[in-house]
Amino acid sequence: MLEQQVGRYRVTGKLGQGGMGEIFSAYDEKLKRTVAMKVIAGGQLDADAQRDFLREARAAAALDHPFICTVHEVLEHDGQPVIVMECVEGETLADRLARETLDIREVCRYGVEIAEALAAAHARGVVHRDIKSGNIMVTAAGHVKVMDFGLALIATASPTDETERIADAAGVAGTLPYIAPELLRGERAGAAADLFAFGVVLYEMATRRRPFSGATAALVMSEILERRPAPARQLNSAVPPALDELIASLLDKQPSRRPAATEIMASLREIAAPAREKPRRALAVLPFRALTGDPDSAHLGVGLADAITSELALVRPLLVRPTTTILAFEGHDPIEAGRELGVDAVSPARSSAPARGCASACSSSTSRRSGRCGRRRSTPRSKMSSPCRTRFRAKSSTRCSSSSRRTTRGNSAGARSRPATCSSCG
Secondary structure: OOOEEEEHHHOOOOOEEEEOOEEEEEEOOOOOOOEEEEEEEEOOOOOOHHHHHHHHHHHHHHOOOOEOOOOEEEEEEEEEEEEEEEOOOEEHHHHHHOOOOOOOHHHHHHHHHHHHHHHHHHOOEEEEEEEEOOEEEEEEEOEEEOOOOOOHHHOOOOOOOOOOOOOOOOEEEOOOOOOOOOHHHHOOHHHHHHHHHHHHHHHHHHHHHOOOOOOOOHHHHHHHOOOOOOOHHOOOOOHHHHHHHHHHOOOOOHHHOOOHHHHHHHHHHHOOOOOOOOOEEEEEOOOOOOOOOOOOHHHHHHHHHHHHHHHHHOOOOOOEEOOHHHHOOOOOHHHHHHHOOOOOOEEOOOOOOHHHHHHHHHHHHHHHHOOOOOOOOOHHHHOOOOOOEEOOOOOOOEEOOOOOEEEOOOOOOOOOOOOOOOOOOO
């Protein structure tokens, strides 16, 4: 057919040959573009089959999707069906897998694009019937193109095919080992059959092996009908458990249990997405203020805040502002300081109730370091057997009497007692 004129197309070269006929490159003289032309081999179709093929090919031509090879026109030439389609530059997925192993992110990305193509076709009532790695092109831009929608019913065995093809009077067509078990049982081809074949392709991309690999066509069909393939993760430890489960669900023997193309897209996108860390809560521990107003003990408020900050910094979900940052807010209103620091919580919560914040700070920091209780007690100091002690890196050690009540020495017997605070906190 070289240099022949087929409608407005001039045949310029031969691209290849397959079981359904020959593929040529041609030049569209009207639109000034290069196209691919598939000429169905003579004797492949009787009159009824040719009519059915032309109807399905025209339905496939109505598909318009970036991941589907566009069918420009379907016509007849010398009594033979001719399909004019987009000329896709690149390599088949089968050739790519024969050359190298795909990264899991690539497996998911190609899988999402194939699933998108199938979802678009199934929404229009078009079933591919021959999804396989040899019918998927990987373009130079790194995207996929699903080829030959609606053409599988005319396929017959050919020595040029990589795998054996079968077609019988009942209309079963496809390529072993991609044929769904329901088709081998004589059921009608539907969208679920495409999804089973897609599961085989995903398995191939993840492992570079086919799930059903019997030595003969009869053994392959027996495996498809009866055997569950080895988990993809068993052959490639890099396969995530979620991807392994998705592939297994697509290869289910029952069509009703296979996920739809839209569900597959969502699952693959989730698998490919990087793990997101949970947001960390931010906290600032401001310098504590001495209730006594003694300037000599002011540095102990900073020391206490620093000690608590160091302890809280060990808690992974928390993001604690360092002491060097919070020093600038000493004496400021805690709420305003929290806004300035951009944190979720501030300690102490209220500058008007520093004793409560001090007591909680004592119990959280000193109890971990010394193992002694820091709770407020009502027992008089004279009757306490083991007073709570707090040690800081300061000029001297200080006795913490926050858990006792002391009576002012030198007062009369009826003098009123008042609660004492930790001397290091004021």
